[in-house]
Amino acid sequence: MNAISVTVEDLNICNLGPREISSPGWKRDFAAEGTGWHSDGDRILLNDHIKSVSVAMRDGGEPPTLELAGPRHEIFFNPADTCCAIVTCGGLCPGINDVIRAIVMQAYYVYGVRRIIGIQYGYEGLDPAHGHKPIELTPDDVRNIPYFGGSFLGSSRGRKDTKVMVNRLEALGVNMLFVIGGDGSQRGAHDIYEEVQRRGGRIAIVGVPKTIDNDLMFMDRSFGYQTAFAAAFHAVTAAHTESRGARNGMGLVKLMGRDSGFIACSAALATGEANVVLIPEVPFALEGPNGLLEILDQRLVTRGHAVVIVAEGAGQDLIPATESATDASGNKLHADIGVFLKERICRHFREKEIELNLKYIDPSYLIRSVPAAPEDRIFCLNLGRHAVHAGMAGKTGMVVARWHQRFVHLPMNLVTRGRRKVDPNGDLWRSVVEATGQPARMGR
DSSP, X not given: OOSXXXXXXXXXXXXXXXXXXXXXXXXXXXXXXXXXXXXXXXXXXSOOOHHHHHHHHHTTSOOOEEEEOSOOXXXXXXXXXOEEEEEXXXXXXXXXXXXXXXXXXXXXXXXXXXXXXXXXXXXXXXXXXXXXXXXXXXXXXXXXXXXXXXXXXXXXXXOOOHHHHHHHHHHHTOSXXXXXXXXXXXXXXXXXXXXXXXXXXXXXXXXXXXXXTOOOSSSSOOBTHHHHHHHHHHHHHHHHHHXXXXXXXXXXXXXXXXXXXXXXXXXXXXXXXXXXXXXXXXOXXXXXXXSHHHHHHHXXXXXXXXXXXXXXXXXXXXXXXXXXXXXXXXXXXXOOHHHHHHHHHHHHHHHTTOOXXXXXXXXXXXXXXXXXXXXXXXXXXXXXXXXXXXXXXXXXXXXXXXXXXXXXXXXXXXXXXXXXXXXXXXXXXXXXXXXXXXXXXXXX
């Protein structure tokens, strides 16, 4: 469970106003109850552990619950007069194009919206000073884009002046903005939402969370994650093959995971070939009787080869301090732990006069730029569908996500309160420790 205190009020979803237009879907064959229609009162538990429910009942209140995503019988926007805009922000991630396609298809065919525009190059596209013109999107324009990686609309990092962006949305006649991006992008979307609210505007701001690291709060997983660790699987398999093919062979693989080690853990478990996994959530030591270097010594003596997986944010405390810097989104730039470990491990064995054949593999940009795998494509389709359902119903300042295997609405400011991390005392890390045979705490 996420270690953030949440009240019932924290989970309220903002609505632009009363819904007075019958949904086009209600007029079709889906009018029967039990076919996925929801009211705002349809909710699921935030924490499904019986202890949390018991505590709420004991205190005379109700446990925190989440609003279910899905179509409403009545909608807020008239499709004939509606303009949808889509923007993609931040780093690349498998599945972005699938979400774009899903939003366009859902808005066009299910609701009958005929004006859908794409904002080019992230939030830059909402600042006229950059000169990026919006592009019209039709089903024919997006039909085949899932077969390609990256973002059909382009992307960029960093925020722009919120007032300028809202002015641009108003000038374009946008009624709903779909923001596909990570925590920084959703914070920017929340700023846009608040500015629209201050002006008394009627623009729905709906987010589709994107993070390849799977580190956004209050969701089972984020899109692209399944594809990412499937691609990482092949890198780890290659490292194992290389390590077995040489005397005292070692494969060192650096994977994405700036603050959370989910990809590293999943790739290790999927291959079953990793001997050491290093993640940001679990500090480790290089030296000492239980340190990384001693463990690698023992591994080469007993088995003659080793595979090490390191997440990009692991071991930052071991690297000599440099001037702190951030990227355009405000994320702290980490030192390269992969190169650092490669040099340090090679030096250790050279000083001991032990031959070492180390192969270093960094597949990061290959992983994030591939097209989505089939399972992720289905997930992206459903995120896009539910984003449009929410926007047409007048929901705003929220994101769509999956929680406890159900699609739900989450307030933007809740999702961006922190980052989801691997629990060093939880079952995922225990499974990694059991699979690799490494100590739960290495040299600490």
